[in-house]
Amino acid sequence: MSAQLLEVPRLVRPESLVRIQQVEKTYAGRQGPVRAVASASLEVGRGEFVSLLGPSGCGKSTLLMIIAGLETPTSGSILLDGSPVTGPRRDIGIIFQDATLLPWKSALENVLFPVRILRLPLRKYRERAHELLAMVGLTGFENKKPSELSGGMRQRVAICRALIHDPSILLMDEPFSALDAITRDQMNAALADIMEKTGKTVIFVTHSIREAAFLSDRVVVMGGRPSQVILDLAMPFPRPRRFDIEDGAEFNAICRRLRLTIEEAHGGPAQSGTAARANSVE
Ligand SMILES: Nc1ncnc2c1ncn2[C@@H]1O[C@H](COP(=O)(O)OP(=O)(O)OP(=O)(O)O)[C@@H](O)[C@H]1O
Numbered sequence: 001m002s003a004q005l006l007e008v009p010r011l012v013r014p015e016s017l018v019r020i021q022q023v024e025k026t027y028a029g030r031q032g033p034v035r036a037v038a039s040a041s042l043e044v045g046r047g048e049f050v051s052l053l054g055p056s057g058c059g060k061s062t063l064l065m066i067i068a069g070l071e072t073p074t075s076g077s078i079l080l081d082g083s084p085v086t087g088p089r090r091d092i093g094i095i096f097q098d099a100t101l102l103p104w105k106s107a108l109e110n111v112l113f114p115v116r117i118l119r120l121p122l123r124k125y126r127e128r129a130h131e132l133l134a135m136v137g138l139t140g141f142e143n144k145k146p147s148e149l150s151g152g153m154r155q156r157v158a159i160c161r162a163l164i165h166d167p168s169i170l171l172m173d174e175p176f177s178a179l180d181a182i183t184r185d186q187m188n189a190a191l192a193d194i195m196e197k198t199g200k201t202v203i204f205v206t207h208s209i210r211e212a213a214f215l216s217d218r219v220v221v222m223g224g225r226p227s228q229v230i231l232d233l234a235m236p237f238p239r240p241r242r243f244d245i246e247d248g249a250e251f252n253a254i255c256r257r258l259r260l261t262i263e264e265a266h267g268g269p270a271q272s273g274t275a276a277r278a279n280s281v282e
């Protein structure tokens with residue numbers, strides 16, 4: 001799989017916010033160097049929602065951490081809004097698989113935590129925190145501790161926390177993978193709604209093909225050994241999106257194509273019956 005398949009119509013691309021240019025990452029592993037990313041080049045436009053899919057270990061989290069300035073690339077560069085990313089930045093919000101809330105603080109205090117760290121005016125941001133919690137349906141839960149909230153609620157608090165200081169981009173690494181299927185669907189609908197309301201740029205890592213296809217403007221597949229971008233596919237569904245697009249033939253054809261690309265990157269189908277499984281989640 002050598003050629004990159006860039007299938008995004010160039011004319012409709014929004015202004016570029018993130019430029020990932022020939023990023024390579026080799027870790028100094030205990031048993032010798034581990035080449036996590038061979039050469040990743042990708043642009044993400046302002047307001048775009050781009051998902052990264054690919055086999056486990058292909059370097060998705062590594063690339064996300066490099067974009068966040070939490071890992072240094074071995075070579076290549078990242079530009080955010082025209083300036084190089086050389087370390088953690090205020091204009092980036094990050095959400096991980098686990099909500100990682102402070103257990104002794106309330107939902108409201110957790111949302112306000114970055115405001116305290118960044119020494120921003122608490123009074124002004126308290127109002128914004130209430131607005132964000134209302135936007136994700138958590139009015140009335142402001143004073144609950146994380147242990148009193150469900151997994152989906154905790155992840156919604158984490159989304160509010162990532163949005164509180166109004167970053168220009170949200171980086172999400174498998175944020176819903178620990179949730180049950182129904183809660184995950186609800187979170188997908190909530191996230192699509194939040195993104196439509198806030199117009200944030202998002203780079204979203206997931207193993208769920210359907211989640212990626214439903215949420216994204218573009219789905220990027222990483223793969224190969226060592227990995228690179230092997231497919232960059234625009235999702236042609238109008239917004240706002242409703243779950244019934246998932247019943248359509250086009251949605252399912254796209255999911256099938258993404259699955260086959262990932263399987264190919266993995267070294268072929270895991271087992272027989274690929275076509276029959278092509279529409280299933282994960
Ligand atoms: N700190 C590290 N030191 C050494 N090797 C690492 C380190 N972090 C990741 N790796 C290796 O780099 C490769 C890519 O890891 P990464 O976590 O980015 O993959 P991923 O695509 O996010 O996988 P998954 O889908 O399982 O989360 C793997 O081979 C992993 O073992």
Ligand SMILES: [Mg+2]
Binds near residue numbers: 060061062
């Ligand atoms: Mg990962």
